[in-house]
Amino acid sequence: MKKNGSLSVLLKGLLKENPVFVLILGTCPTLATTTNVTGAFGMGIAALAVLVCSNILISLLRKVIPDNVRIPCYIVVIAGFVTIVQMIVQAFLPGLYEMLGVYLPLITVNCIILGRAEMFAGKNNVGKSALDGIGMGLGFTLALVVMATIREVLGNASFAGIEIGFLQNYKIEFLVKAPGGLLVYGCLIALVYVITRGKAPLKKSFSCAGCPNAANCQTGTCEAPAETVAETPAANSEEGGAQ
């Protein structure tokens, strides 16, 4: 099968460069909104919409935006689209708006979006940027839904609010609480590592440069589970300061 460029741009976000499980971006909403499938799906689609819109606009403006103020410009564009999505959700899906609460405006500071703006949309044409946004957004949505399914089915014996009869007496309620989120996330990262063994890219080249938290992470977040373990974090704080 011929692997054409735009298709691979679209598909890489689903597993190989999955923003949540491989690039480890957007951890906060991943943990906070995955207590039920409905909320997780809504969060994923909201982020997808913001991601596609901001990618398109930033890609269009990439020649106009001066390099030295690009990050503030990106933030303004993203915050704007987040607010637009927020207003639309509030108007047409008030239930979802209640459910997501403060995490909806906080899409603004979701590293995935700023990261893609910096890494991809700022350098590529409109079509590719849009595809990249869709791919990454779908990967984010997929990851959230997978995690929410595990947590909701096992923790609350329901799927998207529909009760599952035979599990009612076997709820592991711990999973829908805060510690359960961290536990499931940790296990899923290990699982995805096993599935993509050797194929997972080094995170640094994909996300860190675009993540405003990059220097902040040092080797913590942006570290591939095994390959980069050897790179000991020596004097990283100085590097961070120099940035």
Add this chain to the structure above:
Amino acid sequence: MKKSIFSTLALVSICAVMAILLALTNYFTAPIIKKNQDAAADAALLEVMPNGTGFEKMDTGSYTLPKTITEVYKAANGGYVFKLETAGYAPHFVIMCGVNADGTVSGAKCISSEETKGEEKTYGEKLAGKTIDDVLAVDTVSGTTMTTAAYKNAVKDALNAAIILGGGSVDIRTPEEILADNLTQALPAGEGQFTRLFIVEVIEGIDAVYTADNGAGSVYVMGEEFIGVPTGATSENETVAAAQAVLAASEVEKIDLTAYEGLPKRLKSASKTTTGNYILEVEGAGFGIMNTEEYIHSSGEYILVRVSITPEGKIIDTLTVYQAESENYGAACAKEEFYGQFDGKTEENYREIDAISGATYTTNGYLKAIENAFKAVKILKGGAEE
């Protein structure tokens, strides 16, 4: 320089573009959001008043309403919908209650609670269509007495509030507040701080005596009547004057418990007045000890009861000196409504009292303490005769 001006311009223009986009979206979505919010707010109101229209939130600053009421909405048909926050087993028990123009409950619904049994979810249905007297007559549900009693009281508050808003007047004071008001009225010099006096002598015609904490005097309660007597004065009322004389003449002497054999183990101290009455302090097992005879005292979950008994075996007064029972359950044994029931009782009929609902162990422990007090009086009396 030129570069930084260009950068600033670019940033400002992007801000402007986004602001315009936002304003446009807001222009289209704002009316829908407003409509949704109004509909959602009305939906909650309609649930408790299905035929209500044109709800408007009221400013009730000029009225004195029961403290549980947090929000009031007036309907076009003359009814009101109240949002109330009360406490059942747990705090933050929020109820919506609609009251028709004719003073009946149009509906009541619990909108958020931390109660344990879930009874509050359907209890409101039993109250719909009722008047204030009917509401109070509805049974509480055993096992969730705290929850359902709180529910009923909240609905009562709503009905009272509707009367007040309609220009009527209702006494919305709690029994404690009524007592405090009566005492202050009888003896203003007491400045509202009174302590109930533990009575050790038979005083005819007097129900209770309160002394002012600041030493200004005492208040004698005779049925509905409250008579204040400043310190050093003698009341013009004959009954009160007689009681004053009896109390003034009373002297109390401690009894050495080691001089007697076979006294109940739980008897902590005993005294005798010159008129022959006994004052005993007896312990009872609380909920934490579950009535076992041998209990660990350090757990603190015992009840200490002070009781005065005539030589003939009639209780003069009772007081809960110490208890550590569960709040909202057994702790009610420290209330006068409970221990006041023992006044005038004898060994034959002291068990004919209303138990504390939901606190069987506490009640039983209390009764056991009284039983021991009667036992002790017999032994102490026997010893005195020898």
Add this chain to the structure above:
Amino acid sequence: MDAFKSLLVILLSSVLVNNYVLSRFLGICPFLGVSKKLDQATGMGIAVTAVMLLATAVTWPIQYFLLDKVGLGYMQTIVFILVIASLVQLLELLLKRFIPALHKGLGVYLPLITTNCAVLGVAINNINDGYNFLQSMVSSLGVGLGFLLAMVLFSGLRSRIEESNIPKPFRGLGATLIAASFLSLAFMGFAGIVEKLFA
């Protein structure tokens, strides 16, 4: 007295019960990223607390005296994030120029805080919860201290993880997240404690 009590309740519940990192999942990135060493964790925690206080002190009046007054409430997100970003820049410049010693200690963390969602989160939450100015400041202080507490505790846990022999797929972030899960479990024990303390 009651006002003081309510402030104390806000403070304690945002430090312990509603810990932003461990129960509301805000500020996870720096929590996972900078908690490897105790001194870095402490530095980051202090810097975040300072920025939160500063951000609240500025965003609260902006919301109530500017945005609400002119009916631009919907510009909240965009204005807050810009204000926070500029504040952080300004703070860094001032520190560098006037207190170089402090800048050396905390300055490195400052530019990274701009997009820490806990900072924007606390600014928005203070408005959503309807806190007055004093309550907002106390709540920000509590959230910041809670963040610091979580960072310091977790840096202790992590130094142990680094030394243990973990199955390969869990190495790195997997084991770290699971350790964070246990810390979060411990914090669940605080639920209800504040209400009972002041009941």
